[in-house]
Amino acid sequence: MLLNPLCVCCCFLKKQVSSFLHQYLCDLVSGLSREQRAYQYVLTHAIPGDPDSILDAFDIWCSKIEFISNIGPKKGKILDRLLLEHSPLTVLELGAHCGYSTVRIARALPLGARLYSIEMDQNNAAIAEKIIRLAGFDDNTLIVNPSDEVIPKLHSEYGLERLDFVFMDHWKKCYAPDLQMLEGSGMLCKGSMIVADNVLFPGAPRFLRHVRKSGLYDWKVHRATLEYSKGIRDGMAELVYKGHN
Ligand SMILES: C[S@@+](CC[C@H](N)C(=O)[O-])C[C@H]1O[C@@H](n2cnc3c(N)ncnc32)[C@H](O)[C@@H]1O
Numbered sequence: 151m152l153l154n155p156l157c158v159c160c161c162f163l164k165k166q167v168s169s170f171l172h173q174y175l176c177d178l179v180s181g182l183s184r185e186q187r188a189y190q191y192v193l194t195h196a197i198p199g200d201p202d203s204i205l206d207a208f209d210i211w212c213s214k215i216e217f218i219s220n221i222g223p224k225k226g227k228i229l230d231r232l233l234l235e236h237s238p239l240t241v242l243e244l245g246a247h248c249g250y251s252t253v254r255i256a257r258a259l260p261l262g263a264r265l266y267s268i269e270m271d272q273n274n275a276a277i278a279e280k281i282i283r284l285a286g287f288d289d290n291t292l293i294v295n296p297s298d299e300v301i302p303k304l305h306s307e308y309g310l311e312r313l314d315f316v317f318m319d320h321w322k323k324c325y326a327p328d329l330q331m332l333e334g335s336g337m338l339c340k341g342s343m344i345v346a347d348n349v350l351f352p353g354a355p356r357f358l359r360h361v362r363k364s365g366l367y368d369w370k371v372h373r374a375t376l377e378y379s380k381g382i383r384d385g386m387a388e389l390v391y392k393g394h395n
């Protein structure tokens with residue numbers, strides 16, 4: 151059952167406070183970060199070279215033990231379907247965190263496709279790198295820098311001519327400026343797909359306003375619930391660029 155928004159926000163804040171306290175104590179006792187604890191679990195429960203078992207191990211840990219903001223299995227299935235339908239050859243991921251969505255994307259790509267993942271946090275990127283290698287996808291490119299520094303260099307430094315698919319799941323305030331930067335880069339082509347997670351919760355209103363007003367996209371929002379939660383409404387935006395490149 152879906153609850154009223156105020157009630158959901160109060161419950162969420164209460165959970166956040168207790169989860170921060172819980173996390174602080176866990177960090178103190180284990181001497182590991184939340185991401186390192188999840189990695190330890192995945193490393194000891196998943197089969198190396200088997201992306202499905204790596205995603206399953208993450209999902210068990212994050213739903214039963216400790217929350218991590220992976221896209222999760224439900225919205226992940228929508229992402230899988232869009233990737234399979236679209237068969238992109240060049241993919242950009244903004245926000246890799248522990249590498250869960252990176253593995254999910256890499257698993258769905260056709261032979262010869264290239265995935266560029268951007269993650270600005272060095273500690274998260276170190277975990278993501280190990281997870282990507284564990285899954286056997288170490289030929290993909292993980293770039294450790296903020297998106298607004300990397301996007302302008304994708305062509306000059308990484309030789310990217312066009313982007314068939316972009317997955318946005320970094321800080322929500324970066325969605326609108328980064329999308330506009332991608333539009334200006336000339337790398338989006340007619341038919342390029344952009345999928346943006348969490349556009350309803352925590353929400354990306356500036357991004358949605360730009361998408362709606364620019365007229366550059368055919369778009370819709372896939373209704374869902376927040377990853378690893380039951381009652382919090384969320385949504386993932388699917389955009390198809392209508393430009394003329
Ligand atoms: C919600 S997590 C990503 C979850 C991941 N996509 C998944 O589903 O497994 C957001 C990540 O984006 C990173 N991030 C936030 N803003 C960024 C930016 N401007 N450039 C690069 N990384 C960013 C954060 O450090 C964090 O690791």
Ligand SMILES: [Mg+2]
Binds near residue numbers: 220347348
């Ligand atoms: Mg997300």
